[in-house]
Amino acid sequence: MRVDASDLLERVRTQKPVVHHLTNWVTTYDCANVVKVFGASPVMAHAMEEVADMAGIASALVLNIGTLTSDFVDAMKLAAKSANRKDIPVVLDACGAGATKFRDEKCFEILDEVKIDIIKGNASEIARIAGEDVKTKGVDATEVEKDLVQVASGLARRRECTVVVTGPEDIVTDGKRAVLVKNGHPMMASVVGTGCMAASVIGTFAAAEKDLVSASVAGLICYEIAAEMAARFSKGPGTFKLMLFDAVFNLDAESVNRMQKIEVIDN
Amino acid sequence: MRVDASDLLERVRTQKPVVHHLTNWVTTYDCANVVKVFGASPVMAHAMEEVADMAGIASALVLNIGTLTSDFVDAMKLAAKSANRKDIPVVLDACGAGATKFRDEKCFEILDEVKIDIIKGNASEIARIAGEDVKTKGVDATEVEKDLVQVASGLARRRECTVVVTGPEDIVTDGKRAVLVKNGHPMMASVVGTGCMAASVIGTFAAAEKDLVSASVAGLICYEIAAEMAARFSKGPGTFKLMLFDAVFNLDAESVNRMQKIEVIDN
Amino acid sequence: MRVDASDLLERVRTQKPVVHHLTNWVTTYDCANVVKVFGASPVMAHAMEEVADMAGIASALVLNIGTLTSDFVDAMKLAAKSANRKDIPVVLDACGAGATKFRDEKCFEILDEVKIDIIKGNASEIARIAGEDVKTKGVDATEVEKDLVQVASGLARRRECTVVVTGPEDIVTDGKRAVLVKNGHPMMASVVGTGCMAASVIGTFAAAEKDLVSASVAGLICYEIAAEMAARFSKGPGTFKLMLFDAVFNLDAESVNRMQKIEVIDN
Numbered sequence: 153m154r155v156d157a158s159d160l161l162e163r164v165r166t167q168k169p170v171v172h173h174l175t176n177w178v179t180t181y182d183c184a185n186v187v188k189v190f191g192a193s194p195v196m197a198h199a200m201e202e203v204a205d206m207a208g209i210a211s212a213l214v215l216n217i218g219t220l221t222s223d224f225v226d227a228m229k230l231a232a233k234s235a236n237r238k239d240i241p242v243v244l245d246a247c248g249a250g251a252t253k254f255r256d257e258k259c260f261e262i263l264d265e266v267k268i269d270i271i272k273g274n275a276s277e278i279a280r281i282a283g284e285d286v287k288t289k290g291v292d293a294t295e296v297e298k299d300l301v302q303v304a305s306g307l308a309r310r311r312e313c314t315v316v317v318t319g320p321e322d323i324v325t326d327g328k329r330a331v332l333v334k335n336g337h338p339m340m341a342s343v344v345g346t347g348c349m350a351a352s353v354i355g356t357f358a359a360a361e362k363d364l365v366s367a368s369v370a371g372l373i374c375y376e377i378a379a380e381m382a383a384r385f386s387k388g389p390g391t392f393k394l395m396l397f398d399a400v401f402n403l404d405a406e407s408v409n410r411m412q413k414i415e416v417i418d419n
Numbered sequence: 420m421r422v423d424a425s426d427l428l429e430r431v432r433t434q435k436p437v438v439h440h441l442t443n444w445v446t447t448y449d450c451a452n453v454v455k456v457f458g459a460s461p462v463m464a465h466a467m468e469e470v471a472d473m474a475g476i477a478s479a480l481v482l483n484i485g486t487l488t489s490d491f492v493d494a495m496k497l498a499a500k501s502a503n504r505k506d507i508p509v510v511l512d513a514c515g516a517g518a519t520k521f522r523d524e525k526c527f528e529i530l531d532e533v534k535i536d537i538i539k540g541n542a543s544e545i546a547r548i549a550g551e552d553v554k555t556k557g558v559d560a561t562e563v564e565k566d567l568v569q570v571a572s573g574l575a576r577r578r579e580c581t582v583v584v585t586g587p588e589d590i591v592t593d594g595k596r597a598v599l600v601k602n603g604h605p606m607m608a609s610v611v612g613t614g615c616m617a618a619s620v621i622g623t624f625a626a627a628e629k630d631l632v633s634a635s636v637a638g639l640i641c642y643e644i645a646a647e648m649a650a651r652f653s654k655g656p657g658t659f660k661l662m663l664f665d666a667v668f669n670l671d672a673e674s675v676n677r678m679q680k681i682e683v684i685d686n
Numbered sequence: 687m688r689v690d691a692s693d694l695l696e697r698v699r700t701q702k703p704v705v706h707h708l709t710n711w712v713t714t715y716d717c718a719n720v721v722k723v724f725g726a727s728p729v730m731a732h733a734m735e736e737v738a739d740m741a742g743i744a745s746a747l748v749l750n751i752g753t754l755t756s757d758f759v760d761a762m763k764l765a766a767k768s769a770n771r772k773d774i775p776v777v778l779d780a781c782g783a784g785a786t787k788f789r790d791e792k793c794f795e796i797l798d799e800v801k802i803d804i805i806k807g808n809a810s811e812i813a814r815i816a817g818e819d820v821k822t823k824g825v826d827a828t829e830v831e832k833d834l835v836q837v838a839s840g841l842a843r844r845r846e847c848t849v850v851v852t853g854p855e856d857i858v859t860d861g862k863r864a865v866l867v868k869n870g871h872p873m874m875a876s877v878v879g880t881g882c883m884a885a886s887v888i889g890t891f892a893a894a895e896k897d898l899v900s901a902s903v904a905g906l907i908c909y910e911i912a913a914e915m916a917a918r919f920s921k922g923p924g925t926f927k928l929m930l931f932d933a934v935f936n937l938d939a940e941s942v943n944r945m946q947k948i949e950v951i952d953n
Contacts, residue, residue, distance in 0.1 A: 178714050178730050180445050185611040189656050194611065195518065196445050199488040202521035209518065221733040251729065251743065254736035342935065344719040344728065388932025389723050398655025401609065447712050452878040456923050461878065462785065463712050466755040469788035476785065665922025668876065 155331070157370035157412055158405035160361050165191035169211035169359035172235075174198050174228045175348065176218030176247055182345035182393075183214070183352040186375075189401040192356045198227050204234035211359035212240055214352050215268075217259055218247035225258045232266035241358040241367075242266065245351035246273035250280035263311060270364055271307065272316040272351045275300055282307040301330050301417060314364040316372070318350055324368045331369050334413035335376035343389035346396075350375060373412045378403050380411065422598070424637035424679055425672035427628050432458035436478035436626035439502075441465050441495045442615065443485030443514055449612035449660075450481070450619040453642075456668040459623045470494050471501035478626035479507055481619050482535075484526055485514035492525045499533035508625040508634075509533065512618035513540035517547035530578060537631055538574065539583040539618045542567055549574040568597050568684060581631040583639070585617055591635045598636050601680035602643035610656035613663075617642060640679045645670050647678065689865070691904035691946055692939035694895050699725035703745035703893035706769075708732050708762045709882065710752030710781055716879035716927075717748070717886040720909075723935040726890045737761050738768035746774055746893035748886050749802075751793055752781035759792045766800035775892040775901075776800065779885035780807035784814035797845060804898055805841065806850040806885045809834055816841040835864050835951060848898040850906070852884055858902045865903050868947040869910035877923035880930075884909060907946045912937050914945065 170193045175183045180196055187194035197206045200223075207213050213235040215228045235242045249259050259281060262268065271281060282303045301323055308315040309327030317323040322333040340346040350372065357371035358364055378399035379392075386392035437460045442450045447463055454461035464473045467490075474480050480502040482495045502509045516526050526548060529535065538548060549570045568590055575582040576594035584590040589600040607613040617639065624638035625631055645666035646659075653659035704727045709717045714730055721728035731740045734757075741747050747769040749762045769776045783793050793815060796802065805815060816837045835857055842849040843861035851857040856867040874880040884906065891905035892898055912933035913926075920926035 177444060177711060178718050181448065181611065181715065184445050185656075188611050189609065195515070196486055197515070197519070197522075198486065199521060201489065202519040205519040205521065219730055219732065222735065248729070248731070252731070252736040252739040254733060254739065255731075342723065343931075344715065344722050386932075388929075388935040389719075390928035390931025390935075394657035394661055394928055395655075397610075397657025398653075401655040401657075444711060448715065448878065451712050452923075455878050456876065462782070463753055464782070464786070464789075465753065466788060468756065469786040472786040472788065661924035661928055662922075664877075664924025665920075668922040668924075 155366045155369045155414065157373040158408040160357055160367065160370040161374050161403065161408060162405065163360040164356055167360050168192050169356065170195055170209060171212045171214060171352065171355050171359055172197065172207050172210035172231065173214045173352065174203065174224065174231055175214060175216035178219060179345040179348040182349050185397060186349040186400065187352050187356050189397045190353065190356055198224060200227050200230060203227050203231035207231045207234040208238055210240060212355040213242045214245070214355040215242065215262065216245040216247050216348055216351060217255060218348065220255065220258055225262065228262060229266055236267045241269040241355065241364060243270040243272060243351050243355040243358065244268045245348060246271060246277040246281055247348065249273060249277040256280065268311065268313055270314045270316060270354055270358060270368060271311065272318065272354060274318050274347065278307065278315060278317045279303055301325065305330060314368055316354060316368050318347060322372050324365055324372070326365050329365055330417040331365065332415040332417060333369055333372040333376065334415065335373055335380060335411065337379045337383040339383045339389060339392045340379050343393050345393065369414060373414065374403055374408055375400065377408060377411045422633045422636045422681065424640040425675040427624055427634065427637040428641050428670065428675060429672065430627040431623055434627050435459050436623065437462055437476060438479045438481060438619065438622050438626055439464065439473050439477035439498065440481045440619065441470065441491065441498055442481060442483040445486060446612040446615040449616050452664060453616040453667065454619050454623050456664045457620065457623055465491060465494050467494050467497060470498035474498040474501035475505055477507060479622040480509045481512070481622040482509065482529065483512040483514050483615055483618060484522060485615065487522065487525055492529065495529060496533055503534045508536040508622065508631060510537040510539060510618050510622040510625065511535045512615060513538060513544040513548055514615065516540060516544040523547065535578065535580055537581045537583060537621060537625060537635060538578065539585065539621060541585050541614065545574065545582060545584045546570055568592065572597060581635055583621060583635050585614060589639050591632055591639070593632050596632055597684040598632065599682040599684060600636055600639040600643065601682065602640055602647060602678065604646045604650040606650045606656060606659045607646050610660050612660065636681060640681065641670060641675055642667065644675060644678045689900045689903045689948065691907040692942040694891055694901065694904040695908050695937065695942060696939065697894040698890055701894050702726050703890065704729055704743060705746045705748060705886065705889050705893055706731065706740050706744035706765065707748045707886065708737065708758065708765055709748060709750035712753060713879040713882035716883050719931060720883040720934065721886050721890050723931045724887065724890055732758060732761050734761050734764060737765035741765040741768035742772055744774060746889040747776045748779070748889040749776065749796065750779035750781050750882055750885060751789060752882065754789065754792055759796065762796060763800055770801045775803040775889065775898060777804040777806060777885050777889040777892065778802045779882060780805060780811045780815055781882065783807060783811040790814065802845070802847055804848045804850060804888060804892060804902060805845065806852065806888060808852050808881065812841065812849060812851045813837055835859065839864060848902055850888060850902050852881060856906050858899055858906070860899050863899055864951040865899065866949040866951060867903055867906045867910065868949065869907055869914060869945065871913045871917040873917045873923060873926045874913050877927050879927065903948060907948065908937060908942055909934065911942060911945045
């Protein structure tokens with residue numbers, strides 16, 4: 153497969169898709185802002201009375217269970233059903249899956265009751281959703297023994313969706329194809345919000361490209377190349393995150409083409 | 420009319436008014452922080468049990484429907500009634516008006532049940548509240564055909580309030596007078612939060628000046644001159660927003676007097 | 687007493703404790719991020735169904751009443767009871783205590799119903815909790831006439847906890863010992879979030895050190911030395927806060943040892 157990330161970046165900037173979020177209250181600003189600096193249009197709305205309508209005017213929906221409550225998950229399901237009817241992609245960031253029984257139950261409830269098109273998480277979150285036995289330490293990734301590509305592919309096939317595992321090397325798979333994205337920078341793991349933003353970026357690119365593996369790969373490439381650029385000039389995680397927004401905003405096709413590092417895996 | 424923005428800036432810094440907010444969860448930090456860096460004292464409280472008391476110790480109240488729920492709007496109304504009784508100015512940021520039926524209904528509910536002193540929105544939000552037929556694309560402004568000054572003035576007269584339409588040129592009108600504020604920078608439209616912060620700034624200045632047209636104009640002038648300064652040194656929307664806080668904090672009377680660009684319109 | 691702040695900093699970075707928060711929605715990102723840049727692992731969860739479990743996998747719990755509601759306080763109490771059972775330290779940031787009757791009532795409700803190990807506030811908040819008659823102006827500190835060390839010590843003895851009073855000189859006391867931390871920078875008072883972050887830092891250090899006076903002092907020393915470094919290079923409160931995250935991340939033992947300024951007071 154071939155992913156033209158710079159072309160897709162251009163389409164995002166031209167189409168300016170509306171990306172509806174029901175996300176984590178900790179990183180909601182970052183999620184909105186990363187969509188904005190990519191040139192698209194974020195909207196964050198969670199009232200039961202309007203989530204279906206809002207999803208109805210959006211081109212993608214991003215859900216994140218980071219600071220979930222029962223009511224908030226109900227609103228997520230309502231929004232997702234509206235998105236499903238309209239056939240726009242729905243991304244689920246399984247933030248913190250495995251940390252508590254409640255979180256796991258709600259996560260599976262969402263996966264069982266609505267159509268999720270892209271599941272995104274770190275290694276331990278994805279392993280938990282795939283039914284592997286791992287212990288999550290808060291919301292940070294823990295080492296996972298199993299072959300992650302196999303775990304992710306199996307989950308993608310069983311749930312009939314695309315699975316994205318973020319980490320030093322990201323895995324993107326729909327159960328048939330698998331791609332490793334090797335861009336990014338270790339500083340991303342030292343600042344809150346980079347994981348949540350990745351889900352928003354994937355949603356934004358999925359709004360502009362039907363092939364969700366290509367969309368996810370292209371989004372991660374662009375976002376993580378921007379992170380590499382930001383890391384070059386920043387002096388720590390504080391300035392890094394701000395310069396990441398600058399770098400996304402200023403990202404050009406030439407850099408995307410030159411700097412991208414992906415590997416297509418025969419499954 | 421004559422607006423002495425630098426004098427009003429000085430009064431804000433000297434009086435340090437408490438500005439109570441029930442605002443958007445996405446930009447709540449930015450709203451609080453912009454008030455703080457202007458030298459005033461933000462307070463964000465939304466519990467039904469305390470909003471009336473909190474408004475009672477404040478000198479202005481800022482409401483924003485960006486991430487509204489029914490309960491949150493109920494708390495807004497309670498706070499606004501307390502503010503009305505105390506006769507402190509109430510600003511409503513009609514964030515996202517027009518995006519959903521629920522949002523419109525709640526917005527009109529607020530406008531009908533409490534006294535709003537300043538309505539602030541972008542072109543499409545204000546047009547919607549004025550009853551013009553426009554389509555909002557998420558929370559970003561769309562082109563509006565009608566003569567905006569006429570629309571805003573009509574709304575101001577009908578609702579007996581001051582109306583602020585933000586955009587490349589901001590309109591401030593109470594239905595009798597109308598002023599264009601021509602400061603600002605395009606980068607403001609590329610970062611989340613600048614619109615919400617404008618409402619907080621207007622509330623802060625309205626806490627220190629009874630003439631709400633003058634207060635709104637002066638607040639916008641100071642805020643947008645700071646944006647011009649920030650844009651000069653920043654390399655993108657990330658660093659821009661941080662430098663905007665720096666520039667507000669460091670803003671001096673001489674710059675305000677020299678850089679302000681307003682036009683008074685005969686209505 | 688002797689506080690080895692650089693040793694404790696090293697322990698935080700090595701142990702990477704999970705610090706569970708039920709905090710202020712305005713500064714929740716900053717609270718999470720400051721824990722992260724110190725090398726520890728923040729988790730923010732507030733659903734009644736999971737707070738007890740989440741506190742159960744944490745090494746410290748931080749509560750902040752800045753944007754409290756009744757439901758949120760109920761979740762705080764549930765989390766604190768779980769923390770008490772597990773015997774991990776619980777920090778309460780009495781953000782805005784004294785501003786409204788509701789806030790005071792809820793604050794005392796928490797103090798009476800669960801075991802709080804560290805109470806943290808500015809001068810007027812602590813005075814209010816100690817039963818002194820002061821007027822809070824929103825969430826900013828007001829001048830307090832009484833001898834603050836006496837007030838704090840008395841509160842610490844009565845509530846059998848450690849009390850931290852933040853200000854130009856911070857007071858840390860358990861009613862027997864009292865320490866002044868004289869690090870920090872005036873810019874901290876010009877940006878929203880520095881107070882809330884102090885509570886998170888204290889919680890993080892308390893997760894790694896049983897002596898809560900030492901933990902609080904060490905946390906404040908490290909955090910405020912980082913602030914001094916950030917202030918040296920920043921041009922205002924916007925860039926200051928970002929550089930504070932950088933400085934915390936890059937903080938070295940040599941600087942901590944050289945720059946710390948504390949005074950042990952005979953009580």
